Amino acid sequence: MPHAGQYGTAPFNTGRCSLDDRTLQVWRSLTARHLQQLDPALLGYADPRGALALRQAISRYLRAGRAVRCEPEQVVITAGAQQAIDLVLRVVLRPGAPVWLEDPCYPAVRAALAAAGARIVPVPVDAQGMEVAAGVAAAPEARLAYVTPSSQYPLGVTLSMARRLELLAWARRSGAWVLEDDYDSEFRYAGRPLASLQGIDDGGRVIYVGTFSKVLFPGLRLGYAVVPPELLEAVLSARLLSDWYPAALQEGVVTDFLEEGHFAQHLRRMRQHYRLARDTLVEALRTHLPDHLSIEVPDQGMKLLARLRPGLADLDVAAAAARRGLVARPVSPMFLAAPPIQGLMLGFSGHEPGALRWAARELALALG
Numbered sequence: 001m002p003h004a005g006q007y008g009t010a011p012f013n014t015g016r017c018s019l020d021d022r023t024l025q026v027w028r029s030l031t032a033r034h035l036q037q038l039d040p041a042l043l044g045y046a047d048p049r050g051a052l053a054l055r056q057a058i059s060r061y062l063r064a065g066r067a068v069r070c071e072p073e074q075v076v077i078t079a080g081a082q083q084a085i086d087l088v089l090r091v092v093l094r095p096g097a098p099v100w101l102e103d104p105c106y107p108a109v110r111a112a113l114a115a116a117g118a119r120i121v122p123v124p125v126d127a128q129g130m131e132v133a134a135g136v137a138a139a140p141e142a143r144l145a146y147v148t149p150s151s152q153y154p155l156g157v158t159l160s161m162a163r164r165l166e167l168l169a170w171a172r173r174s175g176a177w178v179l180e181d182d183y184d185s186e187f188r189y190a191g192r193p194l195a196s197l198q199g200i201d202d203g204g205r206v207i208y209v210g211t212f213s214k215v216l217f218p219g220l221r222l223g224y225a226v227v228p229p230e231l232l233e234a235v236l237s238a239r240l241l242s243d244w245y246p247a248a249l250q251e252g253v254v255t256d257f258l259e260e261g262h263f264a265q266h267l268r269r270m271r272q273h274y275r276l277a278r279d280t281l282v283e284a285l286r287t288h289l290p291d292h293l294s295i296e297v298p299d300q301g302m303k304l305l306a307r308l309r310p311g312l313a314d315l316d317v318a319a320a321a322a323r324r325g326l327v328a329r330p331v332s333p334m335f336l337a338a339p340p341i342q343g344l345m346l347g348f349s350g351h352e353p354g355a356l357r358w359a360a361r362e363l364a365l366a367l368g
Contacts, residue, residue: 011359013327014303016350017217018273026262030253042248048239050077050224051251057258058224066185067199068208070226076235077224077246081183081211082108084225087242088207089116091234092144092177100135100145104334106153106181109146118144122336125152129159132166140170144177149197150185151301154331154345158300164197171205177231178206184214186267187349188300189275204228212254214302215267222246222254270349274302277348277356284360285346292367293344302349305331308342312367317344320366326359 009016034042049055055072062068078084093099095117101110103122113120121142123135130147145167149159159167171178180197188194198206211223227235239245257263282297285306294307308314314330321328327347332340348356 010325010327011351011355011362012321012329012344012346013350014329014345014347015214015218016302016347017214018270018350019217020269020273022269023216023262023266026257027253030256030262033256034249034252038249039252042252046245046248048236048245049073049075050246051248051255054251054255054258057255061258061263062196062208062210062226066182066210067195068226069199069201070208074226074229074232075224076227076232076239077222077251078239079221079223079243079246080213080218081181081209081223082112083242084209084211084223085109085112085179085181087235087238088177088179088209088225088227088231089113089118089144090238091231093118094143097143098139098141100130100139100142101336102130102147102152103336103338104154104331104340105146105336106148107334109181110336113146120336122338124338125155125157127157129157129163130167132163132170136170140174142174142176144179145171146179146181147197148181148183150182150194151298153181153183154303154305154329154334156296156298156301156303156305158194159197164200168197168201168203168205172203176205180206180208182208182210184301185210186215187271187274187302189271189278190299194300198226204230207231215263215270216254216257220250220254222250274349277351277353278304280353281346281348281356281360284357285363288360288364289367292364303345303347306344306346308344312342314342314344317367321363324362324366326362326366328363 055075058075059070059072093116097118098121099118100123101120102125121139124131198208208226212220282295285295292309296305298304314332318328318330329345331343
């Protein structure tokens with residue numbers, strides 16, 4: 001189950017988004033436009049894939065920004081990335097099917113796999129990402145591999161090109177599927193965003209999942225999956241068993257936001273904002289906790305990993321931080337079989353610099 005703290009505004013909480021006045025103003029204007037020019041078709045039943053105009057806009061964005069190979073017919077609009085992942089698991093898995101899962105891993109996907117009755121096969125992660133050879137040795141017959149190749153959750157490492165090719169070769173050879181979760185790739189602070197794993201897949205084995213929850217705001221509840229043609233009909237059938245189709249009015253607003261250039265402008269502003277927040281947090285942690293933490297400065301994403309010095313337990317530190325009003329997520333519970341590290345996941349996006357400096361001082365006090 002999600003931790004109750006993830007919904008709050010406490011400093012260091014992860015997954016939070018900033019909204020500047022320009023984005024809010026544009027969003028209000030576009031929403032008002034669609035309400036004033038309300039198409040009666042928006043009030044009826046709709047395509048389970050989502051509105052064609054939005055799928056076309058997302059396809060253009062993904063091809064240009066993430067090098068994803070996709071046509072609008074392959075895009076399925078969902079209520080966030082988690083629904084997209086759930087639909088994929090329902091379609092490709094049967095109870096007891098082996099699934100490779102990064103170790104450490106994203107807890108929500110671990111829970112979803114357990115709910116689907118999958119046999120989870122932990123695959124270690126090193127500086128090059130998932131150790132594909134270890135997965136092959138443990139379960140060569142796995143039905144699915146879940147990966148976060150652009151920024152591994154929670155360690156933040158990037159899946160190397162050699163490992164990407166190795167993973168795709170295994171999937172083609174064994175007839176397995178690869179589920180690529182590209183959860184925050186838009187926020188890269190050094191160079192262009194990394195190309196997707198799906199974009200180099202010549203065998204059609206990668207299912208690509210993205211979301212607007214991180215790049216716009218979580219309350220939008222809008223994500224998407226790029227589904228290989230072989231799986232599309234089954235995914236749409238599964239979708240009809242749950243919520244049928246996305247909210248049409250909101251789709252129109254997002255379409256205009258993408259097509260009129262507002263999204264690209266929003267991303268540029270947010271990259272600058274989050275880079276400043278990241279640098280502020282790193283400086284504050286190094287100032288107030290130089291002997292307690294080893295900071296890994298990320299080139300991408302909305303959070304950083306702070307490793308604790310020997311002798312400190314992340315569960316104890318997280319509890320002490322919570323007593324001071326902070327949400328410092330311990331990393332050790334995210335490990336499955338690999339020896340856990342003692343570290344904290346600290347979010348910097350959606351927090352103002354002053355709040356991050358204050359939080360660093362409070363964390364130092366919590367550690368004594």
